[in-house]
Amino acid sequence: MASLQQKTSRGHKYWYIVESRRVHGKPRPVVLAYLGKAEDLLRRLAGIGGGAGIKSYAHGAVAALLRVAQELEIPSLINEQVHSPRPYMPDKPLRHDLTAGATLLLGAIGRVCLPTSKQAWWEWAKTTSCEYLLRVALHGMDSQHFWDLMDALPVEAIETIEPQLLERVRQRYGLSTDTLLYDTTNFFTFIATTNTRCTLAQRAKNKQKRHDLRQVGLALVVTREDQIPLFHLTYQGNRHDGPVFSTIVENLKRRMLALGLDLEKHTLVFDRGNNSKKNMDLIAEAGLHYVGALTPYHHPALIERAEGHFTSVRLQDQTLEVFRTQDVVWGQERTLLVFVSDRLKTGQLRGLYVALKKAEDGLAHLQKSINAPSQRSQKRKDIEARIATLLNHQFINDLVDWSLDEAQPGPWQLTFAVNHQRLAELEKTLGFRILMTDRHDWQTADIIQAFQGQADVEHAFKNIKNPHHLALRPQFHWTDQKIAVHYFMCVLGYLMTTILWREAKAKVQFKGSVDTLLDTLNTIRLAATIDLSGKRGRHKVTYQLEQLDESQRALAQALGILDAHTHRPQLNGVGVYTSKHS
Template sequence: GKAKQKRVDLRLVGLALVITSDGGIPLLSHPYPGDRPDVTQFPGVIDDLVDRYRSVAAGIEGATIVYDAGQNSAANHAHIEAARIGFVGSLPPSDHPALLTVPADAYHRVDDPRLPGMRAYDTEVDALGVRRRAIVTHSASLHAAQSRGFDQTLDKARDRLGALQVRLARGRTRRDRAAVEREIEQICAPRWVAEVLTVTLTGTTAAELRLRYRTDRHARRQLEDRMFGKRILFTNRTDWPVARVIAAYRSQSDIESGFRQLKDPQVISFSPMHHWTDQKIRVHVFYSVLALTVAHLMRREAADAGLHLSVRELLAELAGIEETVLLYHDGTKGRPRAQRMLTDHSDTAEQLARLFGIDRYAPTR
C-alpha cells in the first residue's frame, strides 16, 4: 500500500476504532494490514463490538453505531441488520436523485441550538437491500462551503483550458486529437466540472485543432439547488427526533479528533512505529490506544468540571507543574539542607492538580 505520511521504510497498518459519543473514549481497537480496504474490516469490528457489549449489558438493542458512507455495502448492512443493532449512516446523494429533487418548501427547520441553519426532510428510502428511514438535510454552512470550493475548482479548470486554448491557437502542439481530448477529459475530471463547463474541440490535424469553452450558468444554478448543502442520513431509529439523528451522525468528528491525536508527533503519537512482527505491532497499537483512552477520560473529567481543554492543552498545563530542589548551606561543614517545592504554575494547572489528586504527590514543607 501507499502511506499518507509518505513513509516507505515502515510497515503500513490500518486501525479501526469504536468510541463513545460522550467524550470520544475508545472502547474497541482493531488493527489490520494496511493493504486491505477499510470496508472489508467492518464486519469483524461489528462482531467484536457486539460480543463485548453483550458481555456487560443485558441486550444489544440499546446500542447505536454511527459510521460514514465509506463502509456501505449490502453485505455490511446485512451484518448490522442481523446483529439487531441500531445504526445511523449516510447514503451517497448521487445514488438517490429522487430525494435531491424534493422541493425546498418540503423541508422543515430543525429546532435545535446545536444545528443553526439546518433544515430537514424526513421520509423513507430503499437502500442496501432494506427500506429504512431517511433524513435529507440541508445545511446553510455546508452549502456555502461547497459553493466556494466548487468555484475554486472551476477557476482552476478554466485556467487550464485557457492555457490549452492559447497553445492550440498558436499551433504549438504536435499531439493528435485523441491526446488533446484526453487532456480535456483530465481537466474536466473533478466532480461536477463536466456538468458546468461546455468544451468544444474542432479540427483534425495538430495544426487545425482549436478549442472553445464556456460556463453554463443555468447548469451551475441547477447543480447548486440540487446538490449543495445536502446529505442523506440512513437509520433504523424511527423513534428518534430528527435533531438527535443529525447530532449522532455529526459525532463522527470525535473519532476524527482521536485519529488526529494519534498522528500528533508530540502528544500520544502512534508513529513512527519501529516494529515488523504482527505480535509487536498489536502491542504497539494496544498501548497507543490505551494512552488515547486515558487522555480522553482526563479531558472528559476536566470538561465536566468546567475546564474545556484539548488533550494537548490539558497535558501542557499538567506538564507545567514541576518540582524543584533548593539547597541551603550555612557555611559549616556537613551536607547542605535540601528543600523540595513546586514551581509557580497557572490557576488552571492548580485546578487540574486538585481534580486528579496530584497534590497528594506534592512535597510538603
Template sequence: MIGKRIGGRTYYYLAESARVDGAPRVVTQRYLGTAEEIARAIPGDTAPDSARHRSYGDVAAVWATLERLDFVRRVDALFGTQRAKTTLGTRLAVAVLHQATAPGVPLGDWWAGSAAEDLVRPRPPRSALTTAAHWRALRRLTPERLAAVEATIAEAVLALLGDGTAALAVDVAQFASFTAADCTLASACPDALAGLGLVVTRDGAIPLASRGYRRERGAAPTFAELVEDLRRRAPSTGGGDITLVFHAGQAAQLDLGARSGFVGSLPLSGHPELLAQPASAREPVDPERFAGLTAWDTLAVVDGVRRRVILTHSATLHAAQSRAFADELSTAIRELDGLAAALAAGTHRGDRSQVHAEVGRITRGRRVERALSTTLTGAKSGEIRLTWRVDAAAVARLEEEYFGKQVLVTDQDWPVAEVVTAYRARTHLESTFRWLTGPAVTGPTPRWEWTPERIAAHTLVSVLTATVTHLMRREADLAGMNLSVRELLEQLGGIGETVLRYPSTGGRPRTRRILTDRDPARQRLWEIFGLGG
C-alpha cells in the same frame, strides 16, 4: 547557632543543646555555611545556580488518568511475578504517557524534558528509557497477552463509567502505515497501510476492543466481516447490542434493509429530494455542542425499506468545502488558460482526441465538471482552439444543494444530537490516531524493521493511548469544554514548570518548582483533572 573559625574564616552551624547528666551539651548540629552563604540562602536574596523549563500539565493529567484506571497494577496482575526491574505494567504506562504527550520525540529525550521523572512511580532506571529497551521489553507481549491487557483496561474504563455503557463499532481505515519487514532496502518496500476496527463507548468514543488489519495485497477484511469480528471481541458493555457506525463509502457493503443497530451516512447523490429541501426545513441541533449545525429529521426509502434519515448542514463544513472548491476551480481555470494559450501559439500539436483527453484530466472531479463548460473548435492539429466559461448557476446549485450537507441514516430513536455524536465518533478517532501515529512517531530503527510483532505492540499502545485520552476528552466535555484530543493535550501542554536549582548551604542543593501562569481555559483544565493536588 554557633560559629567555628577555621583558616581565618567563620563557619556557622545550627546547634541544638540539651542537658546530658545534668550538664548542657550540643546534641545535634547542622552546617549552614559562611555568613555570605547564609545571606544568599535567605528567600528573595538568593539567585539560583541553574534553571530549566519542562512540560508539566499534559504529563500530569495523563498520568493522573492512568492512576485512576489503576493501570500499572491491573496490567502487572496479568503476568504474576516479573524479574525485570521495570515491570510490563510500568513499561506500558510510560509508553502510553509518552505517546500521548510527545509522540514524535525519542523516549529518553522526552523523559529528560518532562515532569514524568517526578510523577512516575516506581521510577524506571535510565537504562530502561531508550527506544531500543522499549522494543526489547515489548517483545514479551504475546498475542494472548496483548488481548488480555486490552480487556483488563476496558474493564477499568467500564468500572469508571458505570453500568449501562452503550457501545459503537467503527472502522478507522487509515490507522497508520508501516514499512514491510521482509525487505532488504527501505526504498524497495512500499508502506503497508494498516486499518483498525474498534469497539468504543457511545459516550466519548473511548476504545474498548480492537482488531488491526493490513490493507495490502487484498488482505483487508470486508467491512461486514470486520463488524462480525468486532462483535465477538467486544467486552460486555452492560447495555444492549453494539451500534454499527459507517460512512457513505461503506454503505453499499451493508444491506440496510435487513440490518438493525446502525448509524451511518449515505451518498448525497442518492437522495436529491432531500438536498432540494429549503434551509427553512432544518432546525438547530444543539447550539452549545454543535454551533452552526442544523438538521431535518424525516423518512426515506433506503435499500427498499423506509428508514429514518437526517439531513444535516454544517456552516463550518460548508465554508471549508466552498474554499476547497474555489481552489479546485481556480487551478482548473489556470491550466485551461495555459492549454488554450499553447493551442493558440501552436506549441501544442496534439490532435483533437489528445486535447479532449487533456481537458478531461484538467476538469476531472464531479464538482469542477459541473461548474466548467469547455468548447473545442477546429479539427486539425494546429487549428484546434479551446474556450471555456464558468456556469454561475451550477456553482450556485452546488453551494445551495451540496456544500455543508450530509445524509445520515439510522434505525435508532435517539435524539438528533446523539445520532450526530455517534456518527462523529469515527471522525474523532481518525483525528486522534493521526495525532498519535503520524510520520514522526518514534519506532524501530531502521524504519523497515516493523515486524508483525512490533506492529501489534505499537497498535496496542496506540489503542490504550486513545482510550486514556478519550476518557480525558469526555471528562473535559462533561465540564463544558468541547475539545479534540489534540486541542486538549496542547492546552494542557501549555502549563509548564520551571525548576530552579539553588546553591547548597549544607546537604543537597535546594530545588524550587514554579508553574507557568494559566489563562482561564488552562485553569479550568487544571481543576478538572485535579492537578493542584
C-alpha cells in the same frame, strides 16, 4: 530522597546531586545533576537566599497520567498477557527494573506528552519528574529496551487486555456509552517496498496525500460524550472501509457483551463510506442499532420527494429544514431524513470552485501550447485525452463546454467556457445529507445530533495525528507485531488522556481541547531545591511544586496531583515494586 555528595579529583572537591535507586535489583547511587566546585557553585547561587540550588522538571501531565495508570493497574494487567517468544529470554522479561507492562505504559505516556522515537524517549523523560515519581533509573530505556519488551506482548493478547482495561475504566469512572462513534483512518510509513516481512503496510489512497508510501489502517470506536476509545483495530492499509466495517461489527458486539452493555440501549454511528447491503445485513444480524448516512447522488428521487415538504427542527444551536419519511432501503424499513447542511455545502462549494479554477487554468495552458509550432502535428485523440484528464473531476466535466477545431492550414483551435446556468443549478443541489436509522421512535433532532457526533471521532483522529501531543507517528517499526503493539500503546495513551480530559471537564468545567489540557498540565512544574547551608554531612534535596496560579491549582487538585510529589505512585512492575509475578 536525593542528597548532596562530594567527590575528590586531583585535589579538588566536586559536588553532585545523588539519589539511591535500584539498578538490576541492587541499590546504587544515581547522579541527578553535577554542581561543580564549591566556589563555582557559590557564584552561580549568588542572590539565591539560603544557599540553595534549584532545578525544575515538567510534572503535571506525567503525574496525572501515572495516577490514572495506578488506579487502573495498567502494568500488571498487561504483564498477565506477556509471553516472550525468544528462547534465550525469560517468559516475562525484565530490563532495567521494568517489566513489559511498565515499558509500554511509559512509552504511552511519552507519546502523549512529546511524541519521539524510542531512541529519543530518554531525552524527553529526563526533563520530566518521571524518574523521581517512579524511584527508578530510566536512562537505559533506549530503542533496544523497547524492542525487547514490546516483542514479549503477542498481538492476540491485545484483544484480551482491552476489554479488561475498559471494564476497569467503566467501574472506576462510570462511562456514558449509549452512543458509539466509528470511523477509520490511515498512517503512512517509511517501510521499504522490498520489505516482505510486513503485511500490514500496503500502498493505497492515503488521507495525508502520501500515496507514494506504504500505509497502515486504524479503525476506532469511541464514546460520543468524551471520545474515550472502546475498541481499535490495526489492519492492512489497502483494505477498503466496507470490508473493514464487516470485521468491526462482530468484534464490537463481542466487546459490548463482554462489558455487560445492553445492545438495545446502544447506537452505533458511522458515515456513508461503510454502507452496503451486506454490512447493513450484518448489523441487523448482530442486533445493533445504528445511525448512518446515504450518498445523495445515489438517491435523487428521495431528494425530489423532499422538495417542498421540509419541516423546521430546532437543534441546540441552530434550526434546520428537514424532510422525514420511512422507506425500504436494501430490503429493510428505515427512517430517512433529508436536510441541507450549511457547513457541508460551504465545503463542497469551496472544493468545486477550486477544481473549476484548476481546470480552467489547465485548459488555458493547453490552449496556448497546442498553438506552438512544435505541437501542430498532434493528433485530435491525443489532445482530447489531455482535455478529458483536465476535466476528470466530479461535476467539472458537465460544467465546462469546449470544442476543438482544426484550422486549415494552421494550428488546432481550442475554445472553452463555463456553463453558468448548469453551475447555478448544481449549487442548488449541494449540501444535502441523507441520514438513515432503525431508531424509528427517536425524535428527528435526536437522530441528527447523534450523527453530528461523528465529528467527534474525526476529532479523535486529529488528536492522534497532532505532532505535539498524542501522535501515532513517528513509528520506526517494520514488522506486523511491532506495528500492532505500537498502535496499541498509542491508543492506550489516548485512553488515559481522554479520562483526564473527562475529569477536568466534570470537576473544574475545563473548556479547552485535549491538546490545551496537556499544554496546561505541562506548565505545572516540580522544583528540586538543594540545601547548601549545612557545613557537614549530606545536603538535603527537597521537592516542591513551583508557584501555581488559581487555575493551575484547581486543575491539579481536580486531577489528584497536588501532592503527587509527596505521595508518589506505586505501580506494580516498576522499580522496587517489581516482582517475578508483576
